[in-house]
Amino acid sequence: MTRISRKQLEIQQREADILQIARRMLLEDGYEALSMDKLAVELGTAKGTLYNHFPNKEEIVLALVCQAMQVRQQMFGIAASVSQKSRERMMAIGLASEHYVQKHSEHFAIEQFVSNSTIRGKSKPRRQELIRHFELQCMGSVVGVVRDAIAVSDLKLPSMLTAEEIVFGFWSITFGSHVLTYDRPGLNELGINDAWRAVRCHGCAMLNGFSWNPVMTFEQSEVVFAELDERLNMLFDSQA
Amino acid sequence: MTRISRKQLEIQQREADILQIARRMLLEDGYEALSMDKLAVELGTAKGTLYNHFPNKEEIVLALVCQAMQVRQQMFGIAASVSQKSRERMMAIGLASEHYVQKHSEHFAIEQFVSNSTIRGKSKPRRQELIRHFELQCMGSVVGVVRDAIAVSDLKLPSMLTAEEIVFGFWSITFGSHVLTYDRPGLNELGINDAWRAVRCHGCAMLNGFSWNPVMTFEQSEVVFAELDERLNMLFDSQA
DNA sequence: ACAAAACTTGACGCCGCGTCATAATCTAAG
DNA sequence: CTTAGATTATGACGCGGCGTCAAGTTTTGT
Numbered sequence: 243m244t245r246i247s248r249k250q251l252e253i254q255q256r257e258a259d260i261l262q263i264a265r266r267m268l269l270e271d272g273y274e275a276l277s278m279d280k281l282a283v284e285l286g287t288a289k290g291t292l293y294n295h296f297p298n299k300e301e302i303v304l305a306l307v308c309q310a311m312q313v314r315q316q317m318f319g320i321a322a323s324v325s326q327k328s329r330e331r332m333m334a335i336g337l338a339s340e341h342y343v344q345k346h347s348e349h350f351a352i353e354q355f356v357s358n359s360t361i362r363g364k365s366k367p368r369r370q371e372l373i374r375h376f377e378l379q380c381m382g383s384v385v386g387v388v389r390d391a392i393a394v395s396d397l398k399l400p401s402m403l404t405a406e407e408i409v410f411g412f413w414s415i416t417f418g419s420h421v422l423t424y425d426r427p428g429l430n431e432l433g434i435n436d437a438w439r440a441v442r443c444h445g446c447a448m449l450n451g452f453s454w455n456p457v458m459t460f461e462q463s464e465v466v467f468a469e470l471d472e473r474l475n476m477l478f479d480s481q482a
Numbered sequence: 483m484t485r486i487s488r489k490q491l492e493i494q495q496r497e498a499d500i501l502q503i504a505r506r507m508l509l510e511d512g513y514e515a516l517s518m519d520k521l522a523v524e525l526g527t528a529k530g531t532l533y534n535h536f537p538n539k540e541e542i543v544l545a546l547v548c549q550a551m552q553v554r555q556q557m558f559g560i561a562a563s564v565s566q567k568s569r570e571r572m573m574a575i576g577l578a579s580e581h582y583v584q585k586h587s588e589h590f591a592i593e594q595f596v597s598n599s600t601i602r603g604k605s606k607p608r609r610q611e612l613i614r615h616f617e618l619q620c621m622g623s624v625v626g627v628v629r630d631a632i633a634v635s636d637l638k639l640p641s642m643l644t645a646e647e648i649v650f651g652f653w654s655i656t657f658g659s660h661v662l663t664y665d666r667p668g669l670n671e672l673g674i675n676d677a678w679r680a681v682r683c684h685g686c687a688m689l690n691g692f693s694w695n696p697v698m699t700f701e702q703s704e705v706v707f708a709e710l711d712e713r714l715n716m717l718f719d720s721q722a
Numbered sequence: 723a724c725a726a727a728a729c730t731t732g733a734c735g736c737c738g739c740g741t742c743a744t745a746a747t748c749t750a751a752g
Numbered sequence: 753c754t755t756a757g758a759t760t761a762t763g764a765c766g767c768g769g770c771g772t773c774a775a776g777t778t779t780t781g782t
Contacts (some may be wrong), residue, residue, distance in 0.1 A: 402701070435645070539771090
């Protein structure tokens, strides 16, 4: 049976190779530059072989998106358990998001390609479920923090909002900031000097806006962010 | 000289027709469905004629984006002058954004196609300047409100942030929310029942987080939003 | 009326995706 | 080891999309 496993591994390895090459092409020259023909040439096989692994181009991209979301989800999980204090856990998730964009931009960038596009529709149900799964897990991590905060009275849930809708607010602010920061050319020239610091401030403002205890000034918040950042860096490094 | 103007008008009219058809194609079937060949057929001319008006496909899309941004910018301008109170002006701009996404989704959707993509790079400098112009104008409207608020002490500018960075926060939250709401399938199933109301609450939370006077509860805020919304609807309708 | 300028046309070259008949390779039973 | 049957690899092909350009047509100015 050594034969079977050897062949199996060879195929698995090739699948990984395909994704690796595809990622490089996407990152280097954008979505249009991802060509199945060129990919096959770089892989050293015929084009038809590619189609034994993935039914179409979109599935390759979505496989990369899945990898990306898995990385993000793991980081969120780690961040959510970095402290006992609910507000710090929330801040840590924000930092994880920041970290993800900055230090794993190869994944973040690929998430962007698919964010508003026809790509999703062309994928198999299996893949869609997987993506949904990771989305739910990320959401779950953050909603957990919100619920815990409510349970220990760090946060009073406004009558107009659900816990998920609270999360939606923070999701919007980080997602929005990071997308704008990442692929909007020249935010600096618009007067936004340090977008990253600004995002932290906005997160702090919003936490304060919900009266999420302990309410603190931006200056105090910055110190806490710095401490959490250091702790998170260690955790993330030890993970890799 | 009636001849000159007749021909000129004919050409201008055709340009408008091209954009109209292109918009319909984009909205109906997505970016991939915008085909120069089909566009030419629908227009009733040869393909080469298209290329007398636009040097490439991307320029057509970007022309549509310019139209969209112009609409948005006008709405922002109106919203920024709907009240004397700085906080209400800020809220009105949020409402304008909401209105833009909901009632002018044909424009908003097209902005999305270009938000993270290779399209921008293929356009002529002239077009890029135009886009930049509208971006600056929108930014300018909001920054104006922030500066006014500071001037009348409705808002104290945090030492860590510039006025533009404050705007960036609100930009992120509305941009992020609206993108997520618009093209994420099934936010409802994630527990987000009324994303629109949630966005208003988050805006309110953030304003409160900056201690933007008059600080108010979500419930109070909702009433003000409703009043402003009505006033804005009248203004927007009278504009059209 | 007529020449020069401006505009229109559509066939053409090139490239990319996905297919499929054929060829090569592997598996497992005899 | 042999060999039939299953699995996998190949690349030429069909189709369709973008942008070009030489040839033809209309408009303009005199």
